[in-house]
Amino acid sequence: MNIGDKVRLLRAKEQGVVSRFLPDGMIEIEIEDGFRIPVVRSELVLVSPLEAERLLKTSTYAPQKTVTPSAPAILSNQGVYLAFVPVNDREYTLHLINNTDWEVPYVLGEESAAVGGGVQFRGLHSGVLKAKSQQKMNDLYTHAKFEEWPTFVVQGLWFRAGKASLRAPLVKRFKARAATFFKNKTTVPVLLQPGFLTQLDAENQELSQQDPAPARPNQPKPTTIRPEDLKAEMLKPKSDTSAVSVERPSSVVDLHTEALLPKGQEGRGPADLLKLQLDTFEKALENAIASGMSDITFIHGVGSGSLRTELHKRLGKHPNVKFFEDAQKQKFGYGATKVTIK
Incomplete structure (x- = not known):
């Protein structure tokens, strides 16, 4: 049943x-x-x-139609972060956050200019981050020495038990820049505390903030930043979270083909349209989980009921879905489902 x-x-x-x-x-x-x-x-x-x-x-x-092809599990594939959480008005703790459904064996280190030229790497931590978990690294970073913070290097692999697609290893460098670092204050996923956040597995990152070239002895020194300016900036309330690179979906996602294909269906058959709707649903749900949303509503309409049945089937098996229910009938009628995320 x-x-x-x-x-x-x-x-x-x-x-x-x-x-x-x-x-x-x-x-x-x-x-x-x-x-x-x-x-x-x-x-x-x-x-x-x-x-x-x-x-x-x-x-x-309406008659219910069963979609026969078995769908793969909906996974949260993005959401690995470095997070700096203020302890007080002077110090930060560094955390590595894994807000995905994958296990991530990792190595974390620091790069700095070596005496006599070249780059020196110093290993800090290694281990395995379970899905939806975080690991505190250390609390050695103060805003008074912000300009001396090293380049952080994170190397990671992706692991899931059983059958899973092969993913390229994660290798990211991060050098904090005052011009962009303090714009990223937000609630840190998993840890659920305010902090400064940078995403490591995003496809698009600013080059000035992510993957900088290794430091060289003959490079000009960066502009000196006064500690009192950093302190004032840190204590200033921030509401801009646009720099977090996970594409945060709308709280209401319309899956009607008219909304997904405003220029027309272009000869697509019913199977193609259903696949487009399901792909849009999976991507929106994955991004909602990765970006820390508490709930999201999908408008699927009434129709034959096949889309609604398939959405409920996938939601019922998803480990990150707390529960789902029909959305407010006064607003959406009988054609929408509200999903509450764990």
Whole structure:
């Protein structure tokens, strides 16, 4: 028995559609006029095809179609960060954050100019970051010596048990720049504390902030930054989180083909349109999880019910979905699902 199946009560005349599974063996069904009632699972029986045909003649429920291809799990593939969390008005602790569904074996070190030329690397930490976890590195960084902070180097691999696509190793360098560093104050994912954040696995990063060239002895020294200016900047409230590179989706995502293809369907068949809708759904959900959103709503419409059924099927198996339910009917009618993220 799945969400969207037509059922009837054994000891009553009511018929309806399964809308939600409740604890303790209870199932919520939606009967005529939009009323929902909880029923013990043992008191329900699936409606036969003949009964379903008769039911459709007297109700507004659309026939449910089952999408046969099995869909891969929706994964949060992006969301590895370096985070500097203020301890007080003078000091920071450095954290490595993994807000993805992958395990990340990592090495963290510092690069600095070596005596006599070249670059010297100093290893700091190594280990394995589990999915949705963080690791405190050290608390040796003060704003008074901000201009002396080293270039941080993070090397990582991607691991998931079982079948998974092969991903290129993560190798990123980060040199904090005062002009951009203090614009990134936000709530740190996983840690859920305010801090200064830079994403390591983003596809597009400013070159001045990410992957700088190794320091050389004959390079001109950077402009001196006064500690009092850094202190004032750190204590200044920040609301600009635009520098975080995960594309934060809208809180409401419209999956209607008219919204996804405003210039027309261009000869795409029903299978192509359904794939486009599911791909858009998966990408929006993945980015919502990676960017730390608490919930997101998908408008899928009523139609034949195949899209709604497939979305609910995938949401029911997703480890990062706390629960999902029909969105406000006053605003979206019967064609939207609200997803609450863990």
